[in-house]
Amino acid sequence: MSGRHRKPEDEPEQRTGLDATERRAVLLSTVFRILGTPVVAVAGLVSAGLVIRATGPSTYGLVALVATVGLLLPFADLGIGAVVTSAASRSRNPAEDPYALAVIRRSYRVLARVSVAVAVAAATIMAVDGWGTLLGITTGPDDRLVVTLAVVLFGLTIPAGLGLRILIGVDRAQLVVVVMVSNSLFALAVTAGMYAGGVRGIWYVLPPLAGALLGNLVGTVVALRVSGLGTTVFERSSRAVSTKGLLEGSLWLFIVSVGIPFGLQVQRIVLSHLSTPLELSRYALMAQLYGLCWSVFSMAALAFWPIFVKRRGAADETVRLWLGATMGFGLLAALASIPLVAISPWLADVLSDGSIDVSATLAAAFAVLLIVQCFHLPSGMLLTTPSEAKWQAGCLAAMAAVTTLLAVAIAPTYGAPGVVLVTAAAVIVCQFIPDIAWIPRLVNRRRPEPDNQQVPVAVGAGVA
Template sequence: MTGRHRRDEEPGAIGAADDSSALGHSTVLDPAERRAIVLSTLFRIAGTPVVALAGLISTGLVIRATGPATYGLVALVATIGLLLPFADLGIGAVVTSATSRSRNPGSDVYALEVIRRSYRVLSQVSLVVIGLAVVVMVFDGWGTLIGLTTGPQDRLVITVAVALFGLTIPAGLGLRILIGVDRTQLAVVVMVSNSLFALIVTAGMYLTGVQGIWYVVPPLAGALIGNLTGTVLALKVSGLGRAVFLRSTSRIPTRTLLEGSLWLFVVSLGIPFGLQAQRVVLSHLSTPVELSRYALMAQLYGLCWSVFSMAALTFWPIFVKRRGQAEQTVRLWIITTGAFGALAILAAAPMIVASPWLAQLLSGGTIDVSISLAASFAMLLVVQCFHLPSGMLLTKPTEARWQAGCLTAMAVVTTVASISVADEYGAAGVVAVTAVAVVLCQLIPDLTWIPRMVRRREPESPVISTGVPVASERA
């Protein structure tokens, strides 16, 4: 079997024609794509009660072990992966696209080299993250960075948590590979297992009498265990195996292997401003109780958001495979945008009604969530879901650059507005202004510019055989 890599050819080259015909010339999805969408959605829906139950039990245990005031700080540190999604430098997105374009990553030299280099770079990033955490610990700087402290043990515990997060960075590539090879349902299973692993660690700590800040560890430990499991599964399902960890013997230039990751990195820089940076604003400008309200409501919001975001990820490889079909891509984007928005509206009403009651139940009556806070999160869910398909569509380097511009504007508006309202309006205020920022800086530009951007796409460089057997690299 032979591998493939990209080479500049005339748009009418045979390789391009073959790829185009293989994809189908309409918005109709092929059987594998339909299966991936249906199974990933069903798995996510089936897994949501499991994640919810695990998360709710974990939350109840943590609140009882830490108290309502400390819970906000624990949730802030424990969700550092959401606060720093840019740690993978946009490389995870490139891996998804590379595997999506490949018919068989296990015998594709180009895809193999992209994944191999990605693991190498992200392993180095992991070491840098751990090193920086140790430096902050040495200078006792965590209290200054976070804005809150529970005592002298914070410096060690938070450093351990950040180190665990650093290790999850390269381990997370397994999920990207699964999504790229239309096995999103398996990625869902891995993500569900993260919650179960975290619950096991949390319950073990609670039963042994652990108290306080140490509860930042279970979610990150669960994510690491789950991501490592996902990596093993992804390498087996894709056919890549251990080849991704072996020294390369191919002659493919490595300089452009991660092309486009810079702008996707900039995009990921703005992601925390959709929900996570507000925790930091509240920790500095509001009260610990208000931060705890935000953290608890954000967890309830995450149950709904996870269903939509995982379903959207299934469309990433679908859009990648149709890059040469402008009109069909635009029609598919319009359909998915409308569908995601409509379903989010249906989910918003139950969220508003049920969240205050669930918050009382989970916290044992110690943390209250108002209707206004629940409504603000519901509004954010709707506008973010309307934007979701656009994020899956615009993954070419020039399009990622455009996304980066919109997201930067959203980040600036969100930060300034959140700082302005945090003191007076608390958690509900920062979420409401975030929703407005998403509409102004992302949703309106999406509807205005995306159709013309897609129609102006240049033809994709074809994928051709290199005659380099991957099997020889595994020997």
């Protein structure tokens, strides 16, 4: 998302090193994530075990597919969440900054309309009985209603998620970690309640989305309190401040946002159409375990978002930070991949009570994907200007196309391991290699921003 989302009358100072606030934000977000990961892991694994027992090994894949609708549709916020983070990070005090406040107000209004549009679209698909065609698999007559409710819940999380974006922008990423932990706990509570109440089948698509909505609402309350914005973001301003650039020039970052699910999450759709329900369930269960590792790195990367934003004019320092972050994330991911491969088959067997077998090959494929994605992750936080977004969109479009074509070709024969490995190969060829070859040049081409320059937006990790 690009657009004129900066405080136009105040040019932020250029920095060449991490200041105390930024060091604190990076450190605390890392510490909180380390402390929170066991909680998220236990909650997620217990939830998965309950869902598998309540749905059966074949239905679990469809449940996981629908429950991850937020991964398939991260572009539903039109990139406005990224705009809010950038506006908050470029303002010393968003509550006292008329422009930042105006951007956040309009963002809530626009995303409220998006939420309504998502609900209308879901109801339309239900009316024409189109979910089975879209998902490639059905479990029974309840699918129409339940999947529609799931998508409506997802739509409500879109404006509710702006609170997390505000927290990132004001260097409170550690609080985002707390909110994400609460998401898992809310989802577990709903799942356990349904299981205890004897609910079975497709209805288990709802707890993860309900948990995300409840957690995002908590995050909104915390963000508005911490930032000092309060309820003013829901009031009409008495002072006219133009925010007409909110959606201006958003094409390239919209393409980037669309490319993320088609490149990295399309495997679920491909498997649901071209493979067996059990193979989809194997993929879904291993993806659950992979997601525990990925969430640690993606959350840590978000702490670098405002750091890169504030250093647009310091090219050498930016490149040094990016190279250090790239190597650090990649090497740590390589270390994390060892236990991921070693224990995932055993964990999957325990969680599914032996009904879903995850092979060492599938675990190794996800480990490779984790490593290559983490090597690329800091680049998504760095590529911020409209021209860089255009460049990134091209890389992502290529990655999405390669992944989709190869996944369709090999899914019937090689199943889940095949589609994961072709995704990893596409990330290397279409994203990581171009990162290394071009990013230093792109950063060195930057020029100091005039007062009306567009505020940067970083993409790559996302907050669901």
